[in-house]
Amino acid sequence: MSISWLGLGTTTIEAAMSQRVVTTIQWASIVVGITGMTLDKLIPLNRAVAITAIVISFIAFATLVVLQIFYRDPNRFEGKEKVDLAWRTVLSGADHAVEVFAGDVSWARANKDVLRARTKAGASVHVLCKWPSTPILLDQVRTLFAAGVKVRYYDGDLVKVRGMVADAEVSPDQGTALTVVKTPKQRITMATGQSGSDRSFDYEARRYLPDRDLSYIAMLHQLFGSIWAGLPQGIIVDRRQLSTNDLHRILSQISHYRHLTLDDISLQNVSRASLQSCCRTVKTAKLPGASALIEGYRKYALDPFEPAAIESSGGRRLVLPPIVERQPGGALVVVDGMHRIYQLITHTDAQQLTCLVIDNAGPLPSDPVPFTDVRLSPTKLQRSDNFPNYRHERFRDIKAIDRYLTETGDR
Secondary structure, eight states, X not given: OOOTTOOOSXXXXXXXXXXXXXXXXXXXXXXXXXXXXXXXXXXXXXXXXXXXXXXXXXXXXXXXXXXHHHOOOTTEEESHHHHHHHHHHHHHTOSXXXXXXXXXXXXXXXXXXXXXXXXXXXXXXXXXXXXXXXXXXXXXXXXXXXXXXXXXEEOTXXXXXOEEEESTTSOTTOOEEXXXXXXXXXXXXXXXXXXXXXXXXXEEEEEEOHHXXXXXXXXXXXXXXXXXXXXXXXXXXXXXXXXXXXHHHHHTTSGGGTTOOGXXXXXXXEEGGGEEESSSEEEGGGHHHHHHHHHHHHHTTOOTTOOEEEEETTXXXXXXXXXXXXXXXXXXXXXXXXXXXXXXXXXXXXXXXXXXXXXXXXXXXXXXXXXXGOEEESSOOXXXXXXXXXXXXXXXXXXXXXXXXXXXXXX
């Protein structure tokens, strides 16, 4: 990240004078001033020398006062306008990566063009923010999604830091950081997610540059990474009403389901204890996505796993309930949605879930196993190893549904 042009309207004296010089002058002024006030007694025999020393001391104090009034640290910003400009400057100057410690992302819409420009230029932008709980917050998060920003949510006040780190992942000796403090003024209340102003908050920001603040930048970068790794992907879940005709149209994209009638298809709440599986394992790598989906259903007050539209940085997509085939003897065998169900069973106490139940689908591609026998696998297994007594000609091409929804834009 280029940092040579990041000055935000500072004066010439601010740009030219380092903090060390200012500190030196200030302490020298204090020492000379205090000394000068006693010179009258220290030099009683020569009034001219004493008066001259006293004048020098007052000039030193005047210098101190002028510096205190006019000097501003070029890496400190006060007031909403200057803080917003500092934020946008660091953001727009990032070449490779931006990591944002956010709260309610009230800044998202004002910076949407900058965010989009960064992601289009190939920079990865990651944002930690609170779970959106109001329409205003949902719109702010949608702005991030539309700009190609990856988002992860946290609850409550888990993350208290506010600010961003730019390009710290490029190498150990690079990066820029900006921390922001937004303090509510007394007796002022605002709705969550509503953009603030100087009338409602005191704003202050501090910028950190690698030539003197490298360890602090690295600490913020490592903190962000450790928090990010443990949180679910940020998604928005909206309930979708699908008729039996809708379900039949979608399922008919799978060759094994084209003969089904409307009476063969239904959405039902089923007991998790009643489920069996077509395969022996679930892939470990897919479980974080399933966990985020389950948390999304819970946060947005939907029943797992009723039809829903899922929004994320990858776009908007329709998610059907797990597909379950009822066997002639009444057994319910899962043929799609294994990872969701496995994560629900192993990490929650939910006893019921919504499934897309299909009757009269014909012979299964494998011999069912109890769901309690399903195990984790670090790698994707061959179907012949994963499906007991596998019969390829009976395999359900579930991905045909995804291809159809992508082609038709059904979201």
